[in-house]
Amino acid sequence: MNIFARLKDGLSKTRSQITSIMGGDGRFDDVFFDSLEEAMIAADIGIELATDIIDELKQDLKDCRVTSISEAYELFKAMIVKGLTVTSLPEEFPPKPWVIMVVGVNGVGKTTTIGKLAQELRAKGKTVMLGAADTFRAGAIEQLRIWSERTESDFVAQQEGADAASVAFDAIEAARARETDILILDTAGRLHTKVNLMNELEKILRVIKRNTPHAPNEILLVVDATTGQNAIKQVQVFNESVGLTGLVITKLDGTAKGGVALALTKKFNIPIRKIGVGEGIEDLQDFDPEAYVDAMFGNLG
Amino acid sequence: MFEELTNRFESIFKKLRGRGKLNEDNIAEAVRDVKRALLEADVNYRVVKKFSATVQEKALGSDILKSITPGQQFVKVVYDELSKLMGGAARQIKLHTNKLNVIVVAGLQGSGKTTACSKLSLYFRKSGHRPMLVACDTYRAAAIDQLETLGKSLGVPVYSDRNSKPVAIAKDAIAKAKADDISLLIIDTAGRLHIDNDMMAELKQICELAAPEEIFFVADAMTGQDAVTVAEQFHKEINFTGVILTKLDGDARGGASLSILDVAGVPVQFVGVGEKPDALELFHPERMASRILGMGDIVSLVERAQETVDFEDSKKLERKIRKNIFTLQDFLDQLRQIKKMGSLSDLLSMIPGVGKHMQDAEVDNNALGKIEAIICSMTKVERDKPLIIDGSRKRRIATGSGTTVQDVNKLLKQFDTMKTMMKRMNKIAGKRGQAAALRNLSPF
Numbered sequence: 247m248n249i250f251a252r253l254k255d256g257l258s259k260t261r262s263q264i265t266s267i268m269g270g271d272g273r274f275d276d277v278f279f280d281s282l283e284e285a286m287i288a289a290d291i292g293i294e295l296a297t298d299i300i301d302e303l304k305q306d307l308k309d310c311r312v313t314s315i316s317e318a319y320e321l322f323k324a325m326i327v328k329g330l331t332v333t334s335l336p337e338e339f340p341p342k343p344w345v346i347m348v349v350g351v352n353g354v355g356k357t358t359t360i361g362k363l364a365q366e367l368r369a370k371g372k373t374v375m376l377g378a379a380d381t382f383r384a385g386a387i388e389q390l391r392i393w394s395e396r397t398e399s400d401f402v403a404q405q406e407g408a409d410a411a412s413v414a415f416d417a418i419e420a421a422r423a424r425e426t427d428i429l430i431l432d433t434a435g436r437l438h439t440k441v442n443l444m445n446e447l448e449k450i451l452r453v454i455k456r457n458t459p460h461a462p463n464e465i466l467l468v469v470d471a472t473t474g475q476n477a478i479k480q481v482q483v484f485n486e487s488v489g490l491t492g493l494v495i496t497k498l499d500g501t502a503k504g505g506v507a508l509a510l511t512k513k514f515n516i517p518i519r520k521i522g523v524g525e526g527i528e529d530l531q532d533f534d535p536e537a538y539v540d541a542m543f544g545n546l547g
Numbered sequence: 548m549f550e551e552l553t554n555r556f557e558s559i560f561k562k563l564r565g566r567g568k569l570n571e572d573n574i575a576e577a578v579r580d581v582k583r584a585l586l587e588a589d590v591n592y593r594v595v596k597k598f599s600a601t602v603q604e605k606a607l608g609s610d611i612l613k614s615i616t617p618g619q620q621f622v623k624v625v626y627d628e629l630s631k632l633m634g635g636a637a638r639q640i641k642l643h644t645n646k647l648n649v650i651v652v653a654g655l656q657g658s659g660k661t662t663a664c665s666k667l668s669l670y671f672r673k674s675g676h677r678p679m680l681v682a683c684d685t686y687r688a689a690a691i692d693q694l695e696t697l698g699k700s701l702g703v704p705v706y707s708d709r710n711s712k713p714v715a716i717a718k719d720a721i722a723k724a725k726a727d728d729i730s731l732l733i734i735d736t737a738g739r740l741h742i743d744n745d746m747m748a749e750l751k752q753i754c755e756l757a758a759p760e761e762i763f764f765v766a767d768a769m770t771g772q773d774a775v776t777v778a779e780q781f782h783k784e785i786n787f788t789g790v791i792l793t794k795l796d797g798d799a800r801g802g803a804s805l806s807i808l809d810v811a812g813v814p815v816q817f818v819g820v821g822e823k824p825d826a827l828e829l830f831h832p833e834r835m836a837s838r839i840l841g842m843g844d845i846v847s848l849v850e851r852a853q854e855t856v857d858f859e860d861s862k863k864l865e866r867k868i869r870k871n872i873f874t875l876q877d878f879l880d881q882l883r884q885i886k887k888m889g890s891l892s893d894l895l896s897m898i899p900g901v902g903k904h905m906q907d908a909e910v911d912n913n914a915l916g917k918i919e920a921i922i923c924s925m926t927k928v929e930r931d932k933p934l935i936i937d938g939s940r941k942r943r944i945a946t947g948s949g950t951t952v953q954d955v956n957k958l959l960k961q962f963d964t965m966k967t968m969m970k971r972m973n974k975i976a977g978k979r980g981q982a983a984a985l986r987n988l989s990p991f
Contacts, residue, residue, distance in 0.1 A: 287772065351794070389690075497657075
């Protein structure tokens with residue numbers, strides 16, 4: 247089944263709009279470029295990047311002497327695919343425990359992503375431990391505990407309101423003692439503008455590093471696909487604060503196109519590690535830029 | 548809130564104000580800039596298209612070109628259209644006083660429904676209602692625990708049933724509310740995608756069964772272009788009566804607040820501005836438009852002050868200032884009152900013209916906390932007569948408040964300067980009235 251089927255449906259309008267221009271005499275006029283720009287803005291790519299892409303496309307079309315619209319459209323899509331650099335999670339996890347820290351603003355789906363990630367790693371035969379360093383939100387610890395049961399992972403937590411860094415420390419110690427392959431740390435959702443909360447995150451990182459210099463091996467920022475241009479600020483601030491190694495784009499099963507992902511990878515050169523496409527335990531997928539761009543802008547051929 | 552958009556608008560208007568006369572090209576350029584600013588703030592592109600067309604038309608149609616202050620005129624056109632786009636005057640929620648009211652809260656996953664529910668319960672309890680929360684999210688792991696914990700911390704009863712389906716839970720909750728003399732039932736529903744037919748049908752069923760007075764659609768302020776699609780679909784299914792825009796305390800440019808009304812015909816009712824349970828505010832479109840355009844929001848500031856400042860206390864304080872017997876204890880009381888009104892940066896953003904000066908300076912909300920700690924570490928006598936604070940007392944106070952002797956010195960110096968200023972003000976006031984004195988003291 248095509249995971250982007252719904253995304254495709256949502257974008258059929260853009261496609262038919264562009265297809266209808268195709269039927270014209272094939273000149274690259276303002277209507278063609280305007281509808282491309284509009285399609286990009288509607289997908290949350292952002293006006294700044296959209297304008298850049300159009301400028302670049304115009305230049306490329308001239309340089310490559312492209313004459314047909316369908317060729318031009320393929321060139322356009324290729325430009326976007328190129329912008330979405332990706333590497334997936336490594337298969338092997340040499341130093342134990344391999345530590346993955348998951349961060350993000352409130353309500354993007356951090357805990358759910360961790361549950362799905364744990365499921366994927368368990369299916370690969372790894373031992374997994376979940377550390378509940380979100381000690382702030384009501385019910386967060388319980389939510390993660392339920393996921394640990396579903397995925398048969400180990401679980402480390404303290405009480406609500408406990409010091410998050412101390413939970414992280416405990417979890418790493420426990421993972422080391424039990425020789426767990428992978429430890430995934432959940433952290434509380436925090437708006438990137440809250441200086442105190444960002445400081446807390448840095449403290450967690452410091453505590454981890456002091457005791458286990460190789461950790462965390464991955465720091466993943468979870469971004470909601472429905473987020474608009476604010477995502478750029480989120481990545482910027484979180485990256486400056488803790489140094490991100492990857493992005494997870496969640497909730498791509500709605501009609502949101504997550505176009506801001508393009509702005510993120512282009513601007514920060516941080517790869518998209520995973521995408522979330524549903525509520526099921528197995529709905530965490532590897533990111534395939536070509537399939538994604540095809541779904542976003544369709545095939546004219 | 549909306550700082551980024553405010554900054555953008557300010558620089559656009561500045562360009563215009565500098566000119567004595569405007570021609571059509573100037574206006575077209577300004578409209579283009581406005582359009583770009585709105586798109587960067589995630590306002591829906593269809594709404595932006597319409598908005599900029601209207602502004603351009605009105606700007607050209609009016610007397611702006613002939614006006615002697617064309618820049619101001621242009622700002623007025625944008626302001627009028629912007630407040631229209633957001634919904635004009637705020638709507639006050641009217642609930643029954645003699646029978647059970649029901650509010651249903653719905654939205655996408657992670658938009659902040661559960662938090663919004665607990666904030667709503669507090670908001671309406673303040674106006675005399677007896678609220679009860681209902682946990683109808685039986686899907687997300689631990690969602691019921693979350694609501695129960697929040698309810699417990701606020702002292703609001705929570706109805707939950709881990710063995711029932713959401714529709715049945717809503718039904719039982721209504722019966723329970725009637726039996727328990729509850730005046731307001733707030734139903735928290737599971738997050739759902741607008742394209743999930745089964746889930747939308749369930750929500751519709753809950754709404755039909757509960758016949759709610761209000762249905763609130765919760766939307767994340769950081770949502771991009773898709774915000775209107777989602778709102779449109781929810782509105783088609785459940786006909787919501789108001790929108791709660793959450794997470795506005797970040798640096799979200801809040802484009803959704805400018806788009807949803809235009810698409811769904813329902814204005815933003817409340818905004819969530821923090822993680823604390825009382826961080827829910829009624830949304831005033833006109834005031835917000837004025838804030839976005841850098842014109843401040845004095846009305847809200849005054850209201851906030853009236854809500855928190857005790858009139859009698861301030862009378863007493865005025866007398867003390869006049870007689871020059873203002874002590875550190877009074878200073879502390881003052882500080883605490885300001886703190887009750889909200890964070891400093893938030894208050895400052897409401898003052899006209901402050902917006903652009905504030906963007907680089909990080910306001911230290913903790914500075915107040917430090918001062919509070921220092922004064923609290925003083926004895927009563929020390930607070931009344933700061934002159935007796937010698938080196939050894941300073942060391943004790945610094946240790947007690949977790950600060951340094953330098954901090955204590957700084958505070959004492961500041962307090963001293965303040966008293967001198969008050970003295971001077973009193974002297975001049977005696978001659979020319981207080982208003983004139985204030986004018987003299989103003990550094991501007």
